[in-house]
Each structure stands twice: as structure tokens, then as C-alpha cells.
Amino acid sequence: MDFSVAWTPADCHHASVTNDPLLERAQQVWADLAGTPVTFTESAIEVVASPQSLLCPPGWIGIVALGRAVIATAPDNGTAEIVKHALKDLPATAMIDPAALRDRLPVKETLGPATLAYCDSAGFHPAESSAVETISADHADMAALLARVSVEDTDESGLADITSPAFVVRTGTDIIAAAGYRCWPRRTAHVSVLTAPAARGRGLGRVVATAAVLDALNASLLPQWRARPEASRRVARALGFRELGSQLSVNLMPADRAQRF
Structure with a gap:
């Protein structure tokens, strides 16, 4: 998208x-x-x-x-x-x-x-986890994750375009979920989230998105979540994003x- x-x-x-x-x-x-x-x-x-x-x-x-x-x-x-x-x-x-x-x-x-959804500190509902690692957006393991998923998933997530660090969860050495954001005008953080197909349904999208949104809020940015699939919209709503x-x-x-x- x-x-x-x-x-x-x-x-x-x-x-x-x-x-x-x-x-x-x-x-x-x-x-x-x-x-x-x-x-x-x-x-x-x-x-x-x-x-x-x-x-x-x-x-x-x-x-x-x-x-x-x-x-x-x-x-x-x-x-x-x-x-x-x-x-x-x-x-x-x-x-x-x-x-x-x-x-x-x-x-x-x-x-x-x-759908365009937004979140502030008062409405944010973070997922609890201590398993998130922070790496650079251009890390080789991020490229490996993108190579393992479809072009459609990569395009929909927008993860290849993030300017923030990447917040990831691994199985062994492989990244199975990642999130980050791209800085947009008006101090807006356009959030991107991607979970490997085999790891979906385990709440990992919420976990990595929580780390990305917290990073944005701590920098006084406005988190923005743009999504078409209902599964992505459910994650955003669970985190406290309002569909505006x-x-x-x-x-x-x-x-x-x-x-x-």
C-alpha cells in the first residue's frame, strides 16, 4: 500500500x-x-x-x-x-x-x-513482553525476513521504508516479527509491522508494535497506523489506536x- x-x-x-x-x-x-x-x-x-x-x-x-x-x-x-x-x-x-x-x-x-488510525499515550494499551530486541533498520537479518515473505506482505507492511530502529522477535537467529516507523510530516510516526506467515496468530505483531509505538510516543511523535487487512486493524485496535x-x-x-x- x-x-x-x-x-x-x-x-x-x-x-x-x-x-x-x-x-x-x-x-x-x-x-x-x-x-x-x-x-x-x-x-x-x-x-x-x-x-x-x-x-x-x-x-x-x-x-x-x-x-x-x-x-x-x-x-x-x-x-x-x-x-x-x-x-x-x-x-x-x-x-x-x-x-x-x-x-x-x-x-x-x-x-x-x-483505514487510518491514531494513538496517544493516554489511549495506548501496550502488550507485555521482554523478548523484543532493537536492531538497525538496515540489519542483514531484516533483509532476510523480507526475503522470506511475499512481495504483497512486504508492500502492505511498509517495513522496508522505516527510518526508526527495528524492534524484532526471533526464533533462534531468525527474525519472525518486526516493527518500526517512518517519520512523516507533523511529527508523525507511520507504523509498520510484519510477522512471518508461520508465526502469525501468536500475538507477536502486538509485541513488536508495542515497542515501536512506545519509541514514537517517547519521542513525542504521533503514531499512525494505516491498514487494509482486518487482522492488522485488530492489532491496532487492541493497542488503543482509534480509527479516524x-x-x-x-x-x-x-x-x-x-x-x-
Whole structure:
């Protein structure tokens, strides 16, 4: 799911706090990623043209719903107007529903939706374990773990892109579960977790994720959990993450086919 948001730890900066810190900070993160000024407005959608948007792959439409507000980016002004007109009277939940969008737009393919969840110190429920080891993200044993799982699992986890240390559990010398995070804008820690297929169902994802989230919270970062599979979402909820919204990327059919839509 990750399309490699190109931020480094130096890009993180302070975020303001409101009466709902998690929702406000989450909205600020995704507004920054839009690449052009955009505002989350309750019970409405704001669509902007932004060829440099990081809400989606280049040339696609990116839609993010957080709370009851939705923003969307399009690669050009013409596409932005089409999207704005097509989605203006849809409820927020339908705007990130691929089936609903196909009734309104000439959709070629979609990525997602992925659930966006966030956690703070007050709501965090850590898993207890003393078996977690901390190693560098570029350690050879991390590469060995990624080589043992499918490309789909690697891509879904985003573990290859972490900028934090890796927090791992081993069997013998082999890593069987690992977690870490990538620093995003607004002092956000985008959490990545991966458990080897043969070791799943034992709670190891919660164990390594606990270490990664604690590291992020101790650094005053906002942990973010983005996931499509229900199993990953269950881990996040067990740790105290609140599901605040969803993200969807949409690729439209070429203009000549769209005209016949």
C-alpha cells in the first residue's frame, strides 16, 4: 500500500493541539501531504488540483476522509472539477467506497481503501513482553525476513521504508516479527509491522508494535497506523489506536474512454 512518501526525520515539525488532538493532527498531516493548500471542512469535500500530491500515486486521484470531512487531490484542474461535481452530494463514507465511486466516475482501478488510525499515550494499551530486541533498520537479518515473505506482505507492511530502529522477535537467529516507523510530516510516526506467515496468530505483531509505538510516543511523535487487512486493524485496535478515517487512491480511465462513460 505504501507509495513511498518521501519525507525524512528532518522534515518533521511541531503540530498544534486542539480539543481533539488526534483528529486535528491527523488532518494536518494529510493536508500537508496534499502538496497545495487544502482544508478539511466538516460534512463537505474540498477537491484541489495538485500534481505533486502525496495522497496517491502520480496522476491519480487521492481521497482522504477524517472525521466527517474529506479532501481530495487531482492531477489537474479539469479532473478536479470532474471529481468535485461527481462527489459533491455523496456522504463521506461513500466518497471512499470504490463501488460508490464507480457509479459516479470512470474508474479504471483503485488502491484501498485503507483505514487510518491514531494513538496517544493516554489511549495506548501496550502488550507485555521482554523478548523484543532493537536492531538497525538496515540489519542483514531484516533483509532476510523480507526475503522470506511475499512481495504483497512486504508492500502492505511498509517495513522496508522505516527510518526508526527495528524492534524484532526471533526464533533462534531468525527474525519472525518486526516493527518500526517512518517519520512523516507533523511529527508523525507511520507504523509498520510484519510477522512471518508461520508465526502469525501468536500475538507477536502486538509485541513488536508495542515497542515501536512506545519509541514514537517517547519521542513525542504521533503514531499512525494505516491498514487494509482486518487482522492488522485488530492489532491496532487492541493497542488503543482509534480509527479516524480512510484513504483511497483512484485511477481514472483515459479521457477518450471517460467521454463515453
